[in-house]
Amino acid sequence: MIAPVRAAQRLTRRLRPAPPAPFETPRRRRDPSPSRLRYRLDRLGRRGYVRFALRRLAPPAALMLMALGAWQSATLREAVHERVESLRASLMDRPEFAVSRLEIVGGAPELQARVSNRLGLSFPVSSLRLDLPALKTEIETMPGVARAVPKVMPDGALRIGLVQRAPEALWRWDGQLHLVDADGVLISPVAHRADRADLPLILGEGADRAVAEALVLWKRAEPIHDRLRGLIRMGERRWSLALGGDVLVHLPAENPEAALQRLLALDAADDLLDREISVIDFRDPQRPVLRLTARAVAELERAKALIKGKDA
Numbered sequence: 001m002i003a004p005v006r007a008a009q010r011l012t013r014r015l016r017p018a019p020p021a022p023f024e025t026p027r028r029r030r031d032p033s034p035s036r037l038r039y040r041l042d043r044l045g046r047r048g049y050v051r052f053a054l055r056r057l058a059p060p061a062a063l064m065l066m067a068l069g070a071w072q073s074a075t076l077r078e079a080v081h082e083r084v085e086s087l088r089a090s091l092m093d094r095p096e097f098a099v100s101r102l103e104i105v106g107g108a109p110e111l112q113a114r115v116s117n118r119l120g121l122s123f124p125v126s127s128l129r130l131d132l133p134a135l136k137t138e139i140e141t142m143p144g145v146a147r148a149v150p151k152v153m154p155d156g157a158l159r160i161g162l163v164q165r166a167p168e169a170l171w172r173w174d175g176q177l178h179l180v181d182a183d184g185v186l187i188s189p190v191a192h193r194a195d196r197a198d199l200p201l202i203l204g205e206g207a208d209r210a211v212a213e214a215l216v217l218w219k220r221a222e223p224i225h226d227r228l229r230g231l232i233r234m235g236e237r238r239w240s241l242a243l244g245g246d247v248l249v250h251l252p253a254e255n256p257e258a259a260l261q262r263l264l265a266l267d268a269a270d271d272l273l274d275r276e277i278s279v280i281d282f283r284d285p286q287r288p289v290l291r292l293t294a295r296a297v298a299e300l301e302r303a304k305a306l307i308k309g310k311d312a
Contacts, residue, residue: 098124100156107162144187184208204233250281
């Protein structure tokens with residue numbers, strides 16, 4: 001019995017932990033519960049938007065940051081740039097994108113020639129190098145062009161459709177005659193009035209901005225077209241008619257058509273324009289004013305003197 005008891009005592013001593021050495025703090029058991037920081041991180045990681053960000057957004061963001069870091073290398077950036085430019089040049093120079101000629105349709109031959117000279121294109125050229133919106137803007141700034149439609153055709157032609165401005169009047173400004181359209185846009189210079197005798201002549205500062213009103217007056221004055229030499233813009237607010245024989249007709253700023261109609265009625269009834277009159281002023285519709293010519297004034301003075309002599 002003594003031997004088994006001793007064996008059990010020896011086994012018990014082996015399993016008993018050794019006492020701590022002098023001045024040595026005994027080790028504490030590890031606490032299995034999580035720390036406060038770990039607990040908060042665990043709770044945060046359970047939220048849906050955090051899991052979505054980590055799974056879906058974090059990998060692309062990491063790749064972008066890596067690419068950005070690689071792009072900071074000047075050597076790599078230059079190599080990529082050269083490669084892209086080489087691919088771009090090879091693509092643009094492919095024969096299926098080549099434009100070999102220029103076709104201009106619409107407008108007068110002189111206008112087509114001016115457009116061709118203005119563009120100054122050298123063919124062949126790649127269609128990918130042509131900036132069609134810029135060409136359209138440049139052509140439409142030219143005098144005489146109302147609208148331009150550039151288009152690359154399948155047969156390798158650059159076709160430009162032109163809509164030419166229609167001349168509606170002659171504007172004399174700074175000693176030069178200019179063709180203008182209904183909007184007052186300059187079309188081209190004209191050497192002589194007789195070159196476009198079919199168009200009304202407008203004069204004065206601001207006349208180009210009131211072409212539409214001048215055209216209305218010109219149409220209303222058709223019965224006196226053989227006398228009407230031009231329409232003069234006065235003060236950028238009203239018109240005066242220049243008639244043959246140095247006769248001026250001042251029209252009001254408001255409702256000039258009615259004053260012109262009154263003038264035509266007076267001329268039809270009493271041959272007003274055949275009399276010795278230099279100025280007819282309708283600026284006051286209630287009190288038209290007539291100014292006689294110097295010859296008429298002299299005759300009037302002579303007649304008054306004769307009447308006075310008889311009375312004496």
